[in-house]
Amino acid sequence: MKISFLIHNAYGIGGTITTTFNLAAALAERHDVEIVSVLRHREHPNLTPHPDVRLRPLVDLRREKDDPRHRKPAKVFPAAEYRYHQYSELTDQRIAECLESVDADVVVGTRPGLNVHLALQAPEHVARVGQEHLTLDNHPPGLRTALRRAYRHLDVLTTVTEADADSYRRKMRLPGVRVEALPNSVPDPVLPAADGTAKVVVAAGRLVPVKRYDLIIRAFARVAEAHPDWQLRIYGKGEEQPALRRLIESLGLWNNVFLMGAATPMEAEWVKGSIGVAASNFEPFGMTIVEAMRCGLPVVSTDCPYGPGEIIKDGVDGRLVPVDDADALGRALLDLVGDDERRRRMGRAALDNARRYAPGPVVAQAERLAEEAVAARSTGRRPAPDGGRTLSGQGHAAADLALAAASEALRTLRKGRR
Numbered sequence: 001m002k003i004s005f006l007i008h009n010a011y012g013i014g015g016t017i018t019t020t021f022n023l024a025a026a027l028a029e030r031h032d033v034e035i036v037s038v039l040r041h042r043e044h045p046n047l048t049p050h051p052d053v054r055l056r057p058l059v060d061l062r063r064e065k066d067d068p069r070h071r072k073p074a075k076v077f078p079a080a081e082y083r084y085h086q087y088s089e090l091t092d093q094r095i096a097e098c099l100e101s102v103d104a105d106v107v108v109g110t111r112p113g114l115n116v117h118l119a120l121q122a123p124e125h126v127a128r129v130g131q132e133h134l135t136l137d138n139h140p141p142g143l144r145t146a147l148r149r150a151y152r153h154l155d156v157l158t159t160v161t162e163a164d165a166d167s168y169r170r171k172m173r174l175p176g177v178r179v180e181a182l183p184n185s186v187p188d189p190v191l192p193a194a195d196g197t198a199k200v201v202v203a204a205g206r207l208v209p210v211k212r213y214d215l216i217i218r219a220f221a222r223v224a225e226a227h228p229d230w231q232l233r234i235y236g237k238g239e240e241q242p243a244l245r246r247l248i249e250s251l252g253l254w255n256n257v258f259l260m261g262a263a264t265p266m267e268a269e270w271v272k273g274s275i276g277v278a279a280s281n282f283e284p285f286g287m288t289i290v291e292a293m294r295c296g297l298p299v300v301s302t303d304c305p306y307g308p309g310e311i312i313k314d315g316v317d318g319r320l321v322p323v324d325d326a327d328a329l330g331r332a333l334l335d336l337v338g339d340d341e342r343r344r345r346m347g348r349a350a351l352d353n354a355r356r357y358a359p360g361p362v363v364a365q366a367e368r369l370a371e372e373a374v375a376a377r378s379t380g381r382r383p384a385p386d387g388g389r390t391l392s393g394q395g396h397a398a399a400d401l402a403l404a405a406a407s408e409a410l411r412t413l414r415k416g417r418r
Contacts, residue, residue, distance in 0.1 A: 001031045001032070001105045001106060001370060001371070001374065002031070002032040002033075002103065002104040002105050002106075003024075003027055003031050003032070003033050003034075003104060003105065003106045003107075003108065003370065004033075004034050004035075004036055004102060004104035004106070004107045004108070005020050005023075005024055005033070005034070005035045005036065005107075005108045005110060006036050006038070006095075006098075006107060006108065006109050006110060006114050006117070006118060007020050007035060007036070007037050007038070007110045007111075007114070008037075008038055008039065008083060008086075008110070008111055008114065009037055009038065009039040009040070009041065010035055010037035010040075010045050010047075010049075010055060010057075011037065011039075011040050011041055011042050011044075011045045011046065011057075012041075012046065013046050013206065013236075013237075013262065014206060015133065015184070015205075015285065015287040015288075016110055016111065016133045017045075017046075017047060018047065018184075018287060019133070019184040019185065019287060020035065020110055021035070021047045021049060021050075021053075022184070022185055022186065022187055022359065023185060023359075023362070023363065023366060024049070024050065024053045025049070025050035025053060025187075026185070026187075026359040026362075026363040027363060027366065027367070028050045028052040028053050029052075030367075031367075033050075033052070033053050033054075034053065034054040034055070034056060034104075035049065035053060035054070035055050035056070036056050036057075036058060036098055037055065037056070037057045037058065038057075038058050038059060038087075038091055038094070038095060038114070039057070039058075039059055039061060039086065039091070040057035040059065040060045040061060040062070041061045041062065042062075046262070046264055047264060058091070058094040058095065058098055059090055059091055059094055064090065067090050069088060069089040069090035069093065070088040070089070070090040070091075071088065072088055072089035072090075073088065073089070074087035074088050074089065074091060074092045075089070075092055076092045076095070076096070076116065076117055076120065076121070077091065077092060077095075077113040077114075077116065077117065078112070078113055078116055078142075078143055078146040078147075079142070080139075080140050080141075080142035080143035080146060081111075081112055081113040081143055081146075083111065083113060084113070087113065092117075095114070095117045095121070096117070096121050099117065099118065099121040099122050099123070099126075100121065100123065102122070102123065102126060104126060105126070105127060105370075105374050106126070106127040106128075106129060106370045106373065106374060107122055107126055107127070107128060107129070108129045108130075108131060108370075109128075109129070109130045109131060110131050110133065111131075111133065111134075112132070112134070112139065112143060112147055115130035115131070115132075115147070115150070115151065115154065115157075116146060116147070116150040116151075118130060118154070119150040119151055119152075119153040119154050120150055120153060124377075125377060125378075126377070127155050127156075127370065127373035127374045127376075127377045128153065128154045128155050128156075128373075129154070129155065129156045129157075129158065129369065129370065129373060130151060130154045130156070130157045130158070131157075131158050131182075132157065132158065132159045132160070132164060132168070132284075133160060133284055133285070134284050135159075135161075135164045135167070135282075135284050135305065135306055136159075136164060136167045136168050136171060136172070137164075137167055137305070138282065138284075138305075144172075147172070148172055148173060148174075151172065151174050151177060152173070152174050152175065152176070152177060154174075154177050155177065155178065155373040155376065155377065156177070156178045156179075156180065156369050156370075156373050157174070157177055157178070157179045157180075158179075158180055158181070158182035158369070159179070159180075159181050159182070160181070160182070160183055160184055160284055160285040160307065161181055161183070161284070161285065161306045161307055161310050162181040162310065163305070163306045163310065164181070164284070164306055165179050165180060165181040178369070178372075178373075180365075180369065182362065182365055182366060182369070183285065183356075183357055183362060184285050184287055184290065184357065184362070185357055185358065185359045185362035185363065186287070186290045186291050186294045186354070186357050186358070186359075187359060188294075188358055188359065189267055189271075189294055189295055190267065191267055191268060191271050191295075192271065193271065193295055193296030193347075193351050194270065194271045194272070194273060194274060194295055194296040194297055194347060195296070195344070195347075196274045196296070196340070196343050196344035196347045197274065198272055198273055198274045199227070199229050199230045199231065199274070199337075200230070200231050200232075200233060200272055200273040200274060200275075201220065201223070201230065201231070201232045201233070201273060201274070201275045201276070201277055201333065201337075202232075202233050202235070202269060202270055202272070202273035202275070202276055202277070202292065202297065203216055203232070203233070203234045203235070203276070203277045203278065203279075203288075204234070204235040204236055204263075204266055204269070204270075204288045204291070204292075205235075205236050205278075205288050206236055206237070206238045207234075207236050207237055207238030207239065207240040207241050207244065207259075208238045208239060208240055209239075209240060210280055210281050210282055211240075211278075211279070211280050212279040212280055212281060212302070212324070213234055213240060213244050213279070214240075214243070214244065214247055215279040215302075215324065215326050215329060216232070216234070216277055216278075216279045216329070217232070217234075217244065217247050217248060217251065217253065217257055218247075218251070218326040218330075219277075219279070219326045219327075219329035219330035219333060220232040220253070220256070220257060220277075220330070220333065221251050221253060221330070222327075222330035222331075222333070222334060223330065223333050223334055223337055224253055224256040224257075226334060226337075226338070227334075227337050227338070228255075228256065230256065230337055231256055231257070231258065232253075232256060232257045232258070232277075233258050233260050233269070233272075233273065234257070234258065234259050234260060235260045235261070235262065235263045235266060235269055236261075236262055237261060237262045241259060244259060245259060266288075266291055267291070267295060270291060270292050270294075270295035270297060271295045271296070273292075273297055274297065274336075274343060274347070275297055275298060275299070275300065275333065275336050275337070275343065276288070276289065276292030276293070276297040276298070276299035276300070276318075277299065277300050277301070277329075277333065278299060278300075278301040278302065278308065279301070279302050279329060280301075280302060280304050280308075281302070281304055281323055281324065282304050282305060283301075283302075283304050283305070283306070283307045283308055284306060284307055285306075285307040285311075286301070286307035286308050286311050289301055289307070289308060289311050289312065289318075290311060290354055290357045292350075293311070293312075293317060293318070293350035293351065293353065293354035294351070294354045294355075294357070294358075295351075296347045296348070296350060296351040297347055297350060298317055298318045298319070298336060298343060298346035298347050298349070298350050299312060299317075299318040299319075299350065300318060300319045300321065300329065300332045300333055300336065301318065301319070301320060301321070302320070302321055302322065302323045302324075302325075302329070303320040303321065303322065303323065304323050308320060311354075311357075313349075313353060316346065316349050316353070317346055317349040317350035317352075317353045317354075318346065318350060319332040319335070319336070
């Protein structure tokens with residue numbers, strides 16, 4: 001098969017980029033694969049694509065950011081989508097041209113706005129697979145309404161957790177669209193797993209508010225007080241870095257907490273630690289949790305929606321604690337820091353249990369979904385709709401429309417008061 005991935009910006013950083021590159025690399029072993037990046041802002045991507053995966057940008061912001069079309073608002077990309085401010089008449093045009101001329105058997109969209117383009121503009125012969133890397137419940141009402149209208153033209157919709165797949169099945173009216181959970185995969189490690197002896201706790205990801213690195217630092221202050229020979233290393237970059245540095249200074253943790261910057265690949269850094277930690281308020285999947293476990297680290301995480309609770313078996317290969325509770329997070333870390341045998345036992349369990357996220361089973365599922373979608377498109381068949389789910393979706397559609405109307409009325413009222 002020829003498979004084309006449509007991604008927002010392959011030259012940035014983030015979980016969607018990582019998992020897209022991972023899946024594309026694995027599929028390239030047996031298929032013709034390309035990644036189409038709507039935006040490009042630098043010469044080389046942070047991640048190196050597989051040698052057999054072509055990377056093709058549509059809009060190069062280094063040269064085209066002042067194009068008059070890029071100053072006009074997008075009309076196809078939904079206005080309620082989080083990234084809307086980065087899209088324009090120019091991106092609408094380039095995406096449409098790309099899809100109209102595509103010669104792939106399957107096109108895979110990787111965010112809601114791009115899935116809308118794919119659903120509405122892909123040629124009839126192309127199988128359309130939309131990926132949801134966030135969650136339905138986290139989308140604003142206006143976006144849910146736009147997705148409901150467009151997604152019925154997809155062949156397959158994948159989510160990264162079963163909980164989100166169930167939400168789509170219950171709340172969306174998508175007759176004939178196959179909805180299935182397809183977790184992110186992490187490549188097989190190439191380095192020996194961590195042995196649990198290093199006195200290092202590791203966290204990694206974008207330094208943004210939702211990831212709550214401030215909570216991790218406050219929780220680790222308890223660890224540093226009881227075990228001053230332990231370190232917390234935080235890998236990543238983002239808008240929160242200055243505030244996090246000030247927090248470290250205010251807590252007097254200069255010798256214990258370190259902002260390490262971004263590291264690619266992260267495997268070499270994970271294996272230098274003995275415990276992984278995450279404290280997000282919201283985590284659609286939890287790519288860094290799986291990465292840490294694949295390297296033999298038990299992970300202490302907040303039990304936020306939706307990913308951590310599906311990945312971590314509490315008390316077996318990690319710990320789950322309430323969201324926004326620095327004391328609980330600190331106690332869970334102390335439990336592992338202070339018990340060498342328990343930490344190593346849970347690390348071995350993490351290594352074993354995380355094998356379900358190895359490329360093999362995930363890629364096999366992705367291939368099966370793509371092949372069946374292509375076969376259905378070629379014969380003009382689509383899966384029979386589930387009558388019960390279709391009916392249940394009608395109530396949610398009405399609720400979303402009402403919420404969207406209320407939101408628009410509130411915005412109008414606020415404008416009138418200014």
